[in-house]
Amino acid sequence: xxxxxxxxxxxxxxxxxxxxxxxxxxxxxxxxxxxxxxxxxxxxxxxxxxxxxxxxxxxxxxxxxxxxxxxxxxxxxxxxxxxxxxxxxxxxxxxxxxxxxxxxxxxxxxxxxxxxxxxxxxxxxx
Amino acid sequence: xxxxxxxxxxxxxxxxxxxxxxxxxxxxxxxxxxxxxxxxxxxxxxxxxxxxxxxxxxxxxxxxxxxxxxxxxxxxxxxxxxxxxxxxxxxxxxxxxxxxxxxxxxxxxxxxxxxxxxxxxxxxxxxxxxxxxxxxxxxxxxxxxxxxxxxxxxxxxxxxxxxxxxxxxxxxxxxxxxxxxxxxxxxxxxxxxxxxxxxxxxxxxxxxxxxxxxxxxxxxxxxxxxxxxxxxxxxxxxxxxxxxxxxxxxxxxxxxx
Numbered sequence: 001x002x003x004x005x006x007x008x009x010x011x012x013x014x015x016x017x018x019x020x021x022x023x024x025x026x027x028x029x030x031x032x033x034x035x036x037x038x039x040x041x042x043x044x045x046x047x048x049x050x051x052x053x054x055x056x057x058x059x060x061x062x063x064x065x066x067x068x069x070x071x072x073x074x075x076x077x078x079x080x081x082x083x084x085x086x087x088x089x090x091x092x093x094x095x096x097x098x099x100x101x102x103x104x105x106x107x108x109x110x111x112x113x114x115x116x117x118x119x120x121x122x123x124x125x126x
Numbered sequence: 127x128x129x130x131x132x133x134x135x136x137x138x139x140x141x142x143x144x145x146x147x148x149x150x151x152x153x154x155x156x157x158x159x160x161x162x163x164x165x166x167x168x169x170x171x172x173x174x175x176x177x178x179x180x181x182x183x184x185x186x187x188x189x190x191x192x193x194x195x196x197x198x199x200x201x202x203x204x205x206x207x208x209x210x211x212x213x214x215x216x217x218x219x220x221x222x223x224x225x226x227x228x229x230x231x232x233x234x235x236x237x238x239x240x241x242x243x244x245x246x247x248x249x250x251x252x253x254x255x256x257x258x259x260x261x262x263x264x265x266x267x268x269x270x271x272x273x274x275x276x277x278x279x280x281x282x283x284x285x286x287x288x289x290x291x292x293x294x295x296x297x298x299x300x301x302x303x304x305x306x307x308x309x310x311x312x313x314x315x316x317x318x319x320x321x322x323x324x325x326x327x328x329x330x331x332x333x334x335x336x337x338x339x340x341x342x343x344x345x346x347x348x349x350x351x352x353x354x355x356x357x358x359x360x361x362x363x364x365x366x367x368x369x370x371x372x373x374x375x376x377x378x379x380x381x382x383x
Contacts, residue, residue, distance in 0.1 A: 036203055039260060042274070060274060062261065062264050062265060
């Protein structure tokens with residue numbers, strides 16, 4: 001199970017990468033493996049704001065649909081258009097080309113509510 | 127007109143024969159088959175040939191797609207290793223049983239059938255798929271979020287969408303109208319002839335009735351009847367037990383799960 005150490009993780013299995021004031025969000029390798037083949041990712045339009053832990057979209061796999069939760073509060077500035085054409089990027093490259101959206105982070109203080117890789121690994125029991 | 131829709135026979139010849147007897151007595155105007163003719167029982171060739179003999183327009187199910195290509199993958203999205211192991215026995219058995227001509231038929235089945243009615247100076251699109259319009263093996267269960275189901279139907283321009291794959295029949299009416307104007311869409315899972323999973327071991331199919339007043343504006347103007355029929359479940363279950371297929375498949379037929 002791949003769990004990159006440079007990322008922050010939420011208990012709802014999203015990851016957050018920090019690039020100055022911009023956050024990049026996706027779901028973890030564990031999440032995609034639990035969901036199975038992904039057929040559609042429902043993401044918000046640019047400009048929407050969400051609070052930490054709020055549902056920002058959903059991911060539709062062959063057998064199930066699962067909500068997506070914000071790892072940190074912020075405003076959507078870009079979504080990954082490549083997922084419209086090939087949603088299985090989330091399965092195949094969850095931490096890189098399978099990213100979901102970029103946000104303007106509201107407050108980095110909320111980072112303390114997220115887990116480092118080692119802690120996240122414990123929560124998923126691998 | 128009355129349109130009979132059936133699917134998910136899964137190589138169960140006694141169930142298919144009982145279905146034909148039942149549907150013939152009702153004398154529909156058209157019959158369509160929504161796929162998954164093979165897998166999980168011993169009569170894949172016989173089922174293909176009975177459907178071909180009757181020249182029934184048929185689309186491919188995920189199992190037909192896999193077996194048609196001699197694949198060891200049926201797109202079944204099994205959850206557990208045990209299910210996968212049993213599934214692999216079925217794929218391997220079906221691949222070894224399937225004859226060339228019948229396999230070729232499976233390989234050439236279309237993915238979708240679209241039927242456009244022109245009634246009341248408007249169009250009414252009936253879309254037939256196996257799993258969903260976007261994936262042959264997507265499971266559209268009854269509890270699918272309305273937003274998701276509507277998006278799938280809107281993107282496919284389907285006013286009435288009929289599908290199988292989950293083996294659990296249901297009919298949902300969703301309204302995608304805007305500005306106070308109704309646009310009712312019907313999502314219909316037609317159940318399974320030969321491997322029902324709704325705890326009722328009887329075979330199942332759907333009769334869809336389109337009248338000259340049928341319209342997207344009136345949700346009652348399209349009628350759906352879920353028909354169940356008896357068949358010799360024991361013969362089908364015993365055939366599984368007398369074959370290399372896992373005995374659990376026989377139990378599933380007897381108890382409908």
